[in-house]
Amino acid sequence: MTFGSPTGSGRSLLKQTVREYALTLFDEVGFTSPAAPGHTAFVDAWLEAGYHGEMSYLKTRKRLRGGPLNSQKLLGKARSVIVVAQSYDFREAYPLAPAGRGSAGQGLIARYARGEDYHRVMWEKLNTLRDWLADEFPGTQSRGYTDSGPIRERELAARAGLGWQGKHTNLISLKLGNFFFLGALLTSLKLEPDLPFDSHHCGTCTRCLSVCPTGAIVAPMALDARRCISYLTIELHGSIPEELRPLLGDHIFGCDDCLAACPWNDKAQAANELRLFGGDGQVDLLELLELLATEEAFEQRFAGSPILRPGRTGLRRNVCVALGNVGGPEAIAPLERVAQTDPSELVREHARWAIRRLSAG
Ligand code: SF4
Ligand code: SF4
Structure with missing residues (x-):
């Protein structure tokens, strides 16, 4: 043409x-x-x-x-x-899994990952x-x-x-x-611009602000990334602030609670790109904790997935926090092994935190 x-x-x-x-x-x-x-x-x-x-x-x-x-x-x-x-x-x-209130011992991966x-x-x-x-x-x-x-x-x-x-x-x-x-x-092709979408249809709705587990949406359109679970579990390299750890619930990689709460999804067209489909996002936390003992197993398990981003250390840190929140007493012994043997002090410290939390009942 x-x-x-x-x-x-x-x-x-x-x-x-x-x-x-x-x-x-x-x-x-x-x-x-x-x-x-x-x-x-x-x-x-x-x-x-x-x-x-x-x-x-x-x-x-x-x-x-x-x-x-x-x-x-x-x-x-x-x-x-x-x-x-x-x-x-x-x-x-x-269907939407209610984050933070999932099955005991199960972690949740955000749907975009x-x-x-x-x-x-x-x-x-x-x-x-x-x-x-x-x-x-x-x-x-x-x-x-x-x-x-x-x-x-x-x-x-x-x-x-x-x-x-x-x-x-x-x-x-x-x-x-x-x-x-x-x-x-x-x-470089010259194409006529479409008209901008210049209306705003949130109205009086505040569902996304109310549902956020950490209060990261500090005002409409203002996100404090330092409190956002997506940032804390993916972008943050260091220690997750202790006061925020209980609020992470079962999230181990990302969060989309605010997106899931939005009523504009109700009539949305369903997705058709099957490469982006990855199931219900539930993972057995104890199994994953064990798998993350080595870099090789981590890289093999998550090859081609965005979950590689925080690295083995970041993901095992997140799993420890989730186990502290939604794990049972059976998680204490595996966490103690991690607290003694993981090469990363970051991981060991989060494992100790989870043990203390589970031990406190
Ligand atoms: S992604 Fe989760 S933590 Fe971040 S603003 Fe949305 S609901 Fe809050
Ligand atoms: S949940 Fe959706 S419609 Fe409601 S305020 Fe948030 S972004 Fe707007």
């Missing part, structure tokens, strides 16, 4: 062609310009408050994140941004879209990002008409609810 320099209806046809192809890969697609995102004052205030915790790369990327997307560091020739969304809402297969690593899945699809654009429109250059570069995908997605940022700070789509991943493909 060849489009010379389309104007008027030609531009609409071009965009429609790209949209139709993108929708064979993703659940939702929108278009926006590479102009700098807004809300930089809001992001600056969030960083100044220290809500990002140890994620110092967010500060490093601040300048780029606040700048236009057609900078040389991203894609100098970018004239458009194609924003895509991929649902991972498999609720029909596995149950399947194949979403970065891989999204990159593969973004690269397929990039290659298709280059074939269809020779000379087109494109580059994809998904939760990986100095791109504020949620703001771009709102600007591309995909939805609004809810009080829990994630994007909500009328079509997909809020269980979806976002990606952005910067492209």
Whole structure:
């Protein structure tokens, strides 16, 4: 297909062609310009408050994140941004498990981490879209990002008409609810921007704020990452603050309680990308504690999964905390072995904490 320099209806046809192809890969697609995102004052205030915790790369990327997307560091020739969304809402297969109140001895993995690593899945699809654009429109250059570069995908997605940022700070789509991943493909192809999604449909609802086990959503749209279980179990390398450990409940990797509480999921389209499907997220904590004795077993068990991110040490630390919260007396002996033999003092200290908590009854 060849489009010379389309104007008027030609531009609409071009965009429609790209949209139709993108929708064979993703659940939702929108278009926006590479102009700098807004809300930089809001992001600056969030960083100044220290809500990002140890994620110092967010500060490093601040300048780029606040700048236009057609900078040389991203894609100098970018004239458009194609924003895509991929649902991972498999609720029909596995109803929501009430976090923190699961079965004794069972840990819970957040639904965004149950399947194949979403970065891989999204990159593969973004690269397929990039290659298709280059074939269809020779000379087109494109580059994809998904939760990986100095791109504020949620703001771009709102600007591309995909939805609004809810009080829990994630994007909500009328079509997909809020269980979806976002990606952005910067492209040199000129595509007409879609209208931004400029209405907000949370109304008086505050479910996500009320359900958060740690009070991490300190105000609508303001997340203190230092209290968020996703941060504490994945991004934090050191010790989990003791006062927060009991609040983690059975969560061992991530948390999506605020997303699960959102009523906009009720009529959402179900997910169809089976690589993101990973069951009900329940794991036997004692079995996992044993498996995490060696790096080899950890890497083998979680190959291709985002659960590799905190490393063996981080995950075993999390399992110790969950056992302290939802384990029974039978967990004390295995935890004592971990407290004596694990090579990491971080893990040993969390095991001792769990033993004390279980011993106190
Ligand atoms: S992910 Fe969990 S801990 Fe973090 S804000 Fe949402 S409910 Fe709270
Ligand atoms: S739970 Fe309610 S307040 Fe929170 S994001 Fe959803 S609609 Fe908005």
